[in-house]
Amino acid sequence: MSAPSARGGVAKGLSFLDRYLAAWIAAAMAAGIGLGRAVPGLGSRLSGATVAGVSAPIALGLLVMMYPVLAKVRYDRIGAVTRDRRLLVPSLLLNWVAGPALMFALAWLLLPDLPAYRTGLIIVGLARCIAMVVIWNDLACGDREAAAVLVALNSVFQVLAFSLLGWFYLTVFPGWLGLRQTGLDVSAWTLTRSVLVFLGVPLAAGYLTRRLGERARGRTWYEAAVVPRIGPFALYGLLFTVVVLFALQGRAITSHPWDVVRVALPLLAYFALMWTGSMALGRAVGLGHARATTLAFTAAGNNFELAIAVAVATFGAASGQTLAGVVGPLVEVPALIGLVHVAHHARRHFAVPAAAAAPEEPAHA
Known part of the structure; x- marks a missing residue:
């Protein structure tokens, strides 16, 4: 997908499928x-077969969704991203310090009387996004190479820090504040398996597709012939994933409408605060629009697939903690679709000379 032109506006810069994506998402939900x-019994049948603790149909949808985006990444440009401390340092701080702390504060502030839902939200805040964020970033014309690096960085920290942060935010920190404590037991293999399946497989496939395609016919041919053909499958995978997610939990969502509203409020506040704060921070440290957009979406998104899997394994499929995780995509999908359009409109605030923008604003095929 191409970035919208400054004169043409957001709508003219988006394809037909992208332009009405909010309607397709609503229909899929x-x-x-x-x-x-x-x-x-559809939910139990869909969740019967699992991959990395997640329903196999959801896993399939996520892999189909991520592969085209990762096949578009120009991997020879990743070195320039890894040297950009203005991007990497804020990303680590936003994802592993600010994000979990903000979700902890919002959960206790807005759900003081609902401990199960509160715990579920805190788990969501610890699960940093390594999957669906790639498509939000692509739709918003963020930097694909930067997104690949930040998602990979999040995956490493997810394996190293998730259990430790879960222990801190559910047991240690509440104890310091005199609040109710909760335990969380998550194996390192559960986290590693999630990363290998939902990032490792599509990343390897995307990398090999580009390398072999460019080696056979060159970059110009690859981006003119291959990328346009595989590109739409990212959105097909997204819509399929949304249908399956909500089919799995449709009965739970409609049976507890007030609980859904209560859980949705802190999630909405979280997405708004994390995204706008990250976008403002990116601009403040001198990032261009593409990388600031990538910073914002990777900081605001969460790995609900992992959060749900952890909640099911620890508290059970019928628990309030699991329902809180299920409400996550119900709120995240429309919220981040809206923020995609906000990101396009924010481009005017990142006006920089073309020469200065070139290193970090690669043209999107």
């Missing part, structure tokens, strides 16, 4: 919830 309500 409605279809999923309707299927979950209409077909008895």
Whole structure:
């Protein structure tokens, strides 16, 4: 997808599929919830076969969604991203310090009387996004190479820090504040397996596709012939994933509407604060629009697949902690679709000379 021109506006810069994506997402959510309500036992059948603790259909959708985006990444430009401390240092601080702390504060502030949902939200705050964020970044014309690096960085820290932060925010920190404590037992293999499946597989496939394609016919041919053909599958995978997610949990969502509203409020506040704060920080440290956009989406997104898997394994499929994780994509999908459009409109605040922008604003095929 191409970046919208300054004169043409957001709508003219998006393809037909991208321009009406909010409508397709809404239809997919409605279809999923309707299927979950209409077909008895559908949720249990969909979740019966699992990959890395996640329903196999969801895993398939995520892999189909991520592969085209990662096949578009120009891997020879990643070195320039890894040398950009203005991007890497803020990303680490936002994802592993600010994000979990903000979700902890919002969960206790807005759900003081609902400990199960509160714990579920805190787990969501610890699960930093390594999957769906790549498509939000691509739709918003963020820097693909930067997104690949930040997602990989998040995956490493997820393996190293998730359990430690879970222990801190659910046991240690509440104890210091005189609040109720909760335990969380997550194996390192659960986290590693999630990273290998949801990042390792599509990353390896995307990298090999580009390397072999460019070696065979060159970059010009690859980006003119291959990229346009595989590109739409990212959105097809997203829509399929949304349908399956909501089919799995449609009955739970519609059976507890007030609980859904209560859990949605801190999530909405979290997305708004994390995204706008990250975008402002990116601009303040001198990032261009593409990398500031990538910083914002990688900081605001969460790995709900991992959060749900951890909640199910620790507290059970019917627990409030699991329902809080399920509400996550219900809120995240429309919220981040809206922020994609905000990101396009924010481009005017990042006006820089073309020569200065070139190193970090690669043209999107």
